[in-house]
Amino acid sequence: MKLFNFWGGVHPAGQKHLSADQPIQVLPMPARLHVPLQQHTGRSAVPVVKVGQIVRKGELLGRAQGGVSASVHAPTSGVVAAIGDFAAPHVSGLPLPTITLESDGEDLWLEREPPPDPFTLEPEDIAARIGEAGIVGMGGANFPAALKLGKARQAKVHTLAVNGAECEPYMTCDDRLMRERAEQIVDGVRLMLHALQAPNAVIAIEDNKPEAVARMKAACQSERQMRVAMVPSRYPAGSAKQLIQILTGLETPAGGRGTDTGVLVHNVGTAYAVHRALRHAHPLISRIVTVTGGAVARPQNLEAPIGALVEDLLAFCGGVAETPARLLMGGPMMGQPLPGTQVPIVKGTNGILALTAAEARLEATPSPCIRCGRCVEACPMGLMPLEMSKRARHDDLDGALDFGLIDCISCGSCAYACPSRIPLVQYFEYAKGALETRQRAEQKAKETRRLLEQRQARLAREERAKAEAAARRRAEKRQAKAKAGAAA
Amino acid sequence: MSVHLPSAPHAHASDSVPRIMGLVLLAVAPATLYGIVLFGWPALNLFLVTILTCLLGEAVCLRLAGRAVRPFLLDGSALLTGVLLALSLPPWAPWWIGAIGGFFAIVVGKQVFGGIGQNLFNPAMLARVALLVSFPVEMTLWLEPRPPFSGAAPGFLEGLAITFGGIPDIDAVSGATILGHVRTELGMARELGQILPGHYGAGTAALGWTGGSLGETSDLLILIGGLWLLWRRVFTWHVPVALLATVLVLAAGFNWLNPERFAGPAVHLLSGGLMLGAFFIATDPVTSPTTKLGQLIFGAGCGVLVYVIRTWGGYPEGVAFAVVLMNAATPLIDHYVRPRIYGRTWRGQSRPVPERARRPPAGSGGTE
Numbered sequence: 009m010k011l012f013n014f015w016g017g018v019h020p021a022g023q024k025h026l027s028a029d030q031p032i033q034v035l036p037m038p039a040r041l042h043v044p045l046q047q048h049t050g051r052s053a054v055p056v057v058k059v060g061q062i063v064r065k066g067e068l069l070g071r072a073q074g075g076v077s078a079s080v081h082a083p084t085s086g087v088v089a090a091i092g093d094f095a096a097p098h099v100s101g102l103p104l105p106t107i108t109l110e111s112d113g114e115d116l117w118l119e120r121e122p123p124p125d126p127f128t129l130e131p132e133d134i135a136a137r138i139g140e141a142g143i144v145g146m147g148g149a150n151f152p153a154a155l156k157l158g159k160a161r162q163a164k165v166h167t168l169a170v171n172g173a174e175c176e177p178y179m180t181c182d183d184r185l186m187r188e189r190a191e192q193i194v195d196g197v198r199l200m201l202h203a204l205q206a207p208n209a210v211i212a213i214e215d216n217k218p219e220a221v222a223r224m225k226a227a228c229q230s231e232r233q234m235r236v237a238m239v240p241s242r243y244p245a246g247s248a249k250q251l252i253q254i255l256t257g258l259e260t261p262a263g264g265r266g267t268d269t270g271v272l273v274h275n276v277g278t279a280y281a282v283h284r285a286l287r288h289a290h291p292l293i294s295r296i297v298t299v300t301g302g303a304v305a306r307p308q309n310l311e312a313p314i315g316a317l318v319e320d321l322l323a324f325c326g327g328v329a330e331t332p333a334r335l336l337m338g339g340p341m342m343g344q345p346l347p348g349t350q351v352p353i354v355k356g357t358n359g360i361l362a363l364t365a366a367e368a369r370l371e372a373t374p375s376p377c378i379r380c381g382r383c384v385e386a387c388p389m390g391l392m393p394l395e396m397s398k399r400a401r402h403d404d405l406d407g408a409l410d411f412g413l414i415d416c417i418s419c420g421s422c423a424y425a426c427p428s429r430i431p432l433v434q435y436f437e438y439a440k441g442a443l444e445t446r447q448r449a450e451q452k453a454k455e456t457r458r459l460l461e462q463r464q465a466r467l468a469r470e471e472r473a474k475a476e477a478a479a480r481r482r483a484e485k486r487q488a489k490a491k492a493g494a495a496a
Numbered sequence: 497m498s499v500h501l502p503s504a505p506h507a508h509a510s511d512s513v514p515r516i517m518g519l520v521l522l523a524v525a526p527a528t529l530y531g532i533v534l535f536g537w538p539a540l541n542l543f544l545v546t547i548l549t550c551l552l553g554e555a556v557c558l559r560l561a562g563r564a565v566r567p568f569l570l571d572g573s574a575l576l577t578g579v580l581l582a583l584s585l586p587p588w589a590p591w592w593i594g595a596i597g598g599f600f601a602i603v604v605g606k607q608v609f610g611g612i613g614q615n616l617f618n619p620a621m622l623a624r625v626a627l628l629v630s631f632p633v634e635m636t637l638w639l640e641p642r643p644p645f646s647g648a649a650p651g652f653l654e655g656l657a658i659t660f661g662g663i664p665d666i667d668a669v670s671g672a673t674i675l676g677h678v679r680t681e682l683g684m685a686r687e688l689g690q691i692l693p694g695h696y697g698a699g700t701a702a703l704g705w706t707g708g709s710l711g712e713t714s715d716l717l718i719l720i721g722g723l724w725l726l727w728r729r730v731f732t733w734h735v736p737v738a739l740l741a742t743v744l745v746l747a748a749g750f751n752w753l754n755p756e757r758f759a760g761p762a763v764h765l766l767s768g769g770l771m772l773g774a775f776f777i778a779t780d781p782v783t784s785p786t787t788k789l790g791q792l793i794f795g796a797g798c799g800v801l802v803y804v805i806r807t808w809g810g811y812p813e814g815v816a817f818a819v820v821l822m823n824a825a826t827p828l829i830d831h832y833v834r835p836r837i838y839g840r841t842w843r844g845q846s847r848p849v850p851e852r853a854r855r856p857p858a859g860s861g862g863t864e
């Protein structure tokens with residue numbers, strides 16, 4: 009099929025060979041799992057279990073609440089040991105409400121009715137089951153998948169783009185999943201197409217993964233609706249906006265949705281999770297995690313239960329050979345630093361990356377911008393990062409906005425390319441935060457003004473009512489007096 | 497385990513500012529060596545004086561500003577400024593031309609603006625312009641090539657005497673560059689058909705066996721260095737190609753209109769500092785626009801100014817003036833010439849997807 013180009017981008021060293029050739033290993037069930045109630049965009053799930061309660065594998069632990077939310081389930085059988093705060097896999101290390109599960113070592117599934125043939129179900133029911141299984145975007149977006157499917161069906165998308173690009177260096181979890189479980193992914197895609205009522209699916213894979221391409225091609229050979237597209241290996245080809253551009257030549261309108269182009273992007277891992285949910289009634293309780301980096305003794309991909317600690321995963325991979333200079337959740341381009349190894353993996357964790365100082369090129373320190381324009385060249389969004397950062401640094405939010413701050417996707421291509429090692433993304437994140445604060449303050453001021461005006465109006469109304477009442481009373485009195493006078 | 501908590505990305509390209517400066521220095525080395533060989537010991541003396549004063553000026557300014565001296569001194573930018581300035585000077589200019597130029601370039605051209613990355617003008621060209629305006633005699637002292645061991649070449653001590661004491665018999669050595677010669681002769685109402693033969697050969701001009709600034713004579717070596725930098729992706733083709741193409745088109749056009757009055761493209765492209773300017777001066781990232789379109793405009797603007805100054809201006813050569821003038825226009829170009837943002841129109845509005853474009857990708861499953 010015809011492919012289009014996307015703007016900018018960079019070619020970081022792939023480093024996928026570290027983990028790409030080892031088959032997926034199942035992580036032995038840790039004794040304790042820490043399942044955060046918030047692993048997704050939107051509102052936190054509400055716990056439906058009590059401390060001390062015995063749960064089976066797959067049993068509901070926390071129920072989705074409100075419009076945008078996702079349920080969480082027990083990754084194994086055991087006892088609810090605690091419901092309380094536990095360090096989140098976030099740079100801050102701030103605690104999040106988390107259910108701690110003590111494994112009983114039995115790993116017994118909750119008894120369930122065998123699921124019906126999904127193709128006899130209505131599209132809405134498919135989406136509902138995907139929602140019940142707690143499936144969120146597995147590529148790192150963490151948006152509840154059922155909602156995304158429902159919205160896309162309303163938007164009448166014609167194509168489901170299945171994202172197997174995996175453009176982040178080091179990450180190979182999607183690669184391994186496609187190589188080892190291609191049929192299940194294809195089945196998940198078929199089910200998602202049914203839920204979407206869309207005619208086409210394109211499975212997009214970067215051309216640095218020839219085995220995955222071959223396996224996926226073989227798996228969807230008899231599927232008339234599906235095609236495999238080899239996309240060029242250039243970061244960030246796997247970003248939804250850029251992938252849409254590659255496949256259709258169209259751009260997601262600013263402030264709009266990807267579905268405005270008629271394309272919905274979902275990760276291959278999500279397709280696999282959909283297959284598990286609809287064919288086996290298995291909620292999303294485990295995922296493939298790439299554990300890699302120069303500091304890891306035996307880099308490989310693990311199928312790990314949600315809630316397993318980073319420590320558990322690293323230990324299974326032989327631990328760290330040297331103290332990592334960087335410990336990240338995710339790839340080196342967009343991954344978040346972890347506060348330590350005592351944090352759980354979540355539904356959106358595609359990798360644990362332990363980089364050595366040499367890999368992270370820590371020796372260089374930021375120096376002044378020489379305006380070389382490499383950031384402008386690298387930006388896939390057509391922005392001028394050097395101008396934006398200059399303004400963000402001086403708290404000139406309007407200036408940064410004028411240069412497209414809100415269009416920045418934080419892909420890090422600019423900072424990767426910068427020879428002066430300026431932490432551009434950090435400036436943009438700071439400015440985006442400041443912008444949010446400002447918008448909140450503006451909203452608050454507006455709300456205060458509205459309330460004040462309402463109060464003034466009310467007071468005026470009361471004043472007027474009082475005056476009218478007083479006038480009425482006076483008039484009545486006068487009338488009564490007049491009447492009395494007349495009577496006399 | 498203690499780890500740093502910095503922000504993404506955690507991978508970086510291997511490029512660094514010292515590396516970029518180093519590559520440019522390497523690329524300009526052949527032309528530099530050639531120039532020094534061509535004009536002998538005085539050229540080497542001037543070259544050394546110029547770069548040393550640049551480094552000294554940088555160190556003094558950094559110290560005065562209370563900034564770290566070592567990292568900035570070692571980033572190669574002051575060295576490169578010195579080299580480029582030296583290359584643009586008359587090879588036998590006295591030492592104080594190099595010294596004043598070097599100090600001016602670094603102090604006024606660069607550090608006054610705030611150091612590396614902050615300067616509005618290319619420091620080397622700003623200094624060259626200041627020198628040319630202030631010391632027109634010393635700055636237009638051209639001589640024929642006289643490589644070492646040829647009869648006319650000065651020895652080491654003679655070279656020192658020339659650089660630090662002055663040229664004993666200026667009239668005996670000085671000549672005119674081809675551009676200067678053409679200007680003078682045209683001023684005397686002669687025609688190019690009579691002026692050029694005997695003075696200009698495209699071959700010798702390209703190889704650089706001719707009078708001129710220290711490092712501008714060999715177009716071939718400069719071209720090789722420039723192409724190498726293009727290949728190494730130190731800069732892109734936009735500025736040099738726009739600059740050279742503009743001069744080529746203008747020269748060819750006017751030459752076609754009146755060949756006796758306007759020199760042809762070969763004379764323009766292969767003379768003076770054009771090649772050096774196109775590949776090593778106008779491509780200075782700090783003082784040129786950051787967008788590709790902006791760079792095309794900048795390059796073309798330089799080209800127009802070079803041609804206009806050479807043809808109608810008060811000086812026979814105009815590369816330094818052209819670059820400095822276009823440097824001044826760079827902030828304006830960068831303000832107005834921006835890339836289109838993804839998902840937005842050129843005016844910045846959200847760009848809707850046309851209804852007819854909303855169709856399955858060509859050749860995808862369902863359409864077969």
